[in-house]
Amino acid sequence: xxxxxxxxxxxxxxxxxxxxxxxxxxxxxxxxxxxxxxxxxxxxxxxxxxxxxxxxxxxxxxxxxxxxxxxxxxxxxxxxxxxxxxxxxxxxxxxxxxxxxxxxxxxxxxxxxxxxxxxxxxxxxxxxxxxxxxxxxxxxxxxxxxxxxxxxxxxxxxxxxxxxxxxxxxxxxxxxxxxxxxxxxxxxxxxxxxxxxxxxxxxxxxxxxxxxxxxxxxxxxxxxxxxxxxxxxxxxxxxxxxxxxxxxxxxxxxxxxxxxxxxxxxxxxxxxxxxxxxxxxxxxxxxxxxxxxxxxxxxxxxxxxxxxxxxxxxxxxxxxxxxxxxxxxxxxxx
Amino acid sequence: xxxxxxxxxxxxxxxxxxxxxxxxxxxxxxxxxxxxxxxxxxxxxxxxxxxxxxxxxxxxxxxxxxxxxxxxxxxxxxxxxxxxxxxxxxxxxxxxxxxxxxxxxxxxxxxxxxxxxxxxxxxxxxxxxxxxxxxxxxxxxxxxxxxxxxxxxxxxxxxxxxxxxxxxxxxxxxxxxxxxxxxxxxxxxxxxxxxxxxxxxxxxxxxxxxxxxxxxxxxxxxxxxxxxxxxxxxxxxxxxxxxxxxxxxxxxxxxxxxxxxxxxxxxxxxxxxxxxxxxxxxxxxxxxxxxxxxxxxxxx
Numbered sequence: 001x002x003x004x005x006x007x008x009x010x011x012x013x014x015x016x017x018x019x020x021x022x023x024x025x026x027x028x029x030x031x032x033x034x035x036x037x038x039x040x041x042x043x044x045x046x047x048x049x050x051x052x053x054x055x056x057x058x059x060x061x062x063x064x065x066x067x068x069x070x071x072x073x074x075x076x077x078x079x080x081x082x083x084x085x086x087x088x089x090x091x092x093x094x095x096x097x098x099x100x101x102x103x104x105x106x107x108x109x110x111x112x113x114x115x116x117x118x119x120x121x122x123x124x125x126x127x128x129x130x131x132x133x134x135x136x137x138x139x140x141x142x143x144x145x146x147x148x149x150x151x152x153x154x155x156x157x158x159x160x161x162x163x164x165x166x167x168x169x170x171x172x173x174x175x176x177x178x179x180x181x182x183x184x185x186x187x188x189x190x191x192x193x194x195x196x197x198x199x200x201x202x203x204x205x206x207x208x209x210x211x212x213x214x215x216x217x218x219x220x221x222x223x224x225x226x227x228x229x230x231x232x233x234x235x236x237x238x239x240x241x242x243x244x245x246x247x248x249x250x251x252x253x254x255x256x257x258x259x260x261x262x263x264x265x266x267x268x269x270x271x272x273x274x275x276x277x278x279x280x281x282x283x284x285x286x287x288x289x290x291x292x293x294x295x296x297x298x299x300x301x302x303x304x305x306x307x308x309x310x311x312x313x314x315x316x317x318x319x320x321x322x323x324x325x326x327x328x329x330x331x332x333x334x
Numbered sequence: 335x336x337x338x339x340x341x342x343x344x345x346x347x348x349x350x351x352x353x354x355x356x357x358x359x360x361x362x363x364x365x366x367x368x369x370x371x372x373x374x375x376x377x378x379x380x381x382x383x384x385x386x387x388x389x390x391x392x393x394x395x396x397x398x399x400x401x402x403x404x405x406x407x408x409x410x411x412x413x414x415x416x417x418x419x420x421x422x423x424x425x426x427x428x429x430x431x432x433x434x435x436x437x438x439x440x441x442x443x444x445x446x447x448x449x450x451x452x453x454x455x456x457x458x459x460x461x462x463x464x465x466x467x468x469x470x471x472x473x474x475x476x477x478x479x480x481x482x483x484x485x486x487x488x489x490x491x492x493x494x495x496x497x498x499x500x501x502x503x504x505x506x507x508x509x510x511x512x513x514x515x516x517x518x519x520x521x522x523x524x525x526x527x528x529x530x531x532x533x534x535x536x537x538x539x540x541x542x543x544x545x546x547x548x549x550x551x552x553x554x555x556x557x558x559x560x561x562x563x564x565x566x567x568x569x570x571x572x573x574x575x576x577x578x579x580x581x582x583x584x585x586x587x588x589x590x591x592x593x594x595x596x597x598x599x600x601x602x603x604x605x606x607x608x609x610x611x612x613x614x615x616x617x618x619x620x621x622x623x624x625x626x627x628x629x630x631x632x633x634x
Contacts (some may be wrong), residue, residue, distance in 0.1 A: 170529065
């Protein structure tokens, strides 16, 4: 299901990637499979920002780990510039893909100085000597908007926004092509969030970076991304251009997510998403369409049959509502 | 260029003490740690400079001067702490005994520390099968009573300083393994570990350079506890006649040799017992203090 060919050759491509963990329940329980990522196909062209949204536990972070080479996919392939990442050694992969993590309080080693943290990639890859490291750290700190004298300070002396700038500096010091941003702003104050997002945007333009921007915050994604993929229980349920998705969300789950964005008006309160019940247990996914227990538009057909991905002009959607074949069943049921 | 934020007032305010300075401040403010460290330092100096400090040869017997009482019980300054049943100077034997106790404590704690840390970190880092094997070994080890195993080994191999050190070193690693496994598991999920891996750092580098500095404080605490443990076990084994063999001066052995005369000359038992108590107390005070001083730093 590669669909219509993208204009530029993709720099990062996922082909039917899946990751299944064996989860043991209790001492004598049998191991049961937990499918964290299920048959995900995505492609990013150079310079693009793809937003990946979904609730916590839907497999976003597992996908990020697979892309970074920290976890091997159980099925499918991940290609960087047409080369499978399993075939590349860790160091050359690390030069092309770098992460920015969610929590700057946990992503910086509390025992290391900022210089040590930011220069670690150079030291691991054996690039240059100490004077060169200092020069490069100085440069990259300047680029992310930190004064050079923070080099000798420790993470505990910095604020969340400053820490996240350090994390960005560490990710960019090797000049990677792709940056996996795993919820880079969700641990930050709202005022600092926008600073970091603007910084990420500027850096992308300046260095021609490609971002995979993982978030559960649609407003953040709308701000930065050019294309959005919506993930639910390990599957991509909708993928479209950012304008198309925000104006005409098709999948009921995407619609519910859009409704859940908080408005600044205090009188309106917490929006009702009509999703009702809690997120299902991924060990025991619902039958048929995985979203049907929470879907306001679900029919009997949805309970028994998994939808297939439908590709149209607007993008991809995986829902019976948009599948002409499924419509017959729906009419029958009605 | 993204210079927009360099004049941000938030960014200008980066001051405050470094972790090193904060640590120093906490150490100097902790009484227990200071008392323990001072007592330990004194005992260490005494052990190292024993030949210079001891007034007599600890092995020299003198049947003319048997069982002389210490100064405070009416003895002479020639033997400040009196003499034992063979007329050996008690103070000199006590001073040389500090060497035995500290050596056994240090070396046994080091051996078991290396074994236990390697096992615990491997279990915590790799998980899965490795973790299963290590957990099993820990359980096996915990099921063995240390004193009984030590007794059996010494009975077979014969008692000597080396055998006691080896036996204790190979038996006391359980707490290291348990503690290091738990703290490795805790640190393993931090994102800086994933960041280092994503950079391409090798596994030894991730463990030694990124994780170790964050879990080493737990190690220091366990080292002190196990040192005290090993010293007490040596004394117990020597008391039972299965540890250090006479005439080597050992505090446990001195208690054992004095026990026959305990009713008439209680100081023969009390003096080495008190010094042993002092050493173990100092080590434990240091361990507790180090835990108090280093733990809060980890919670960033």
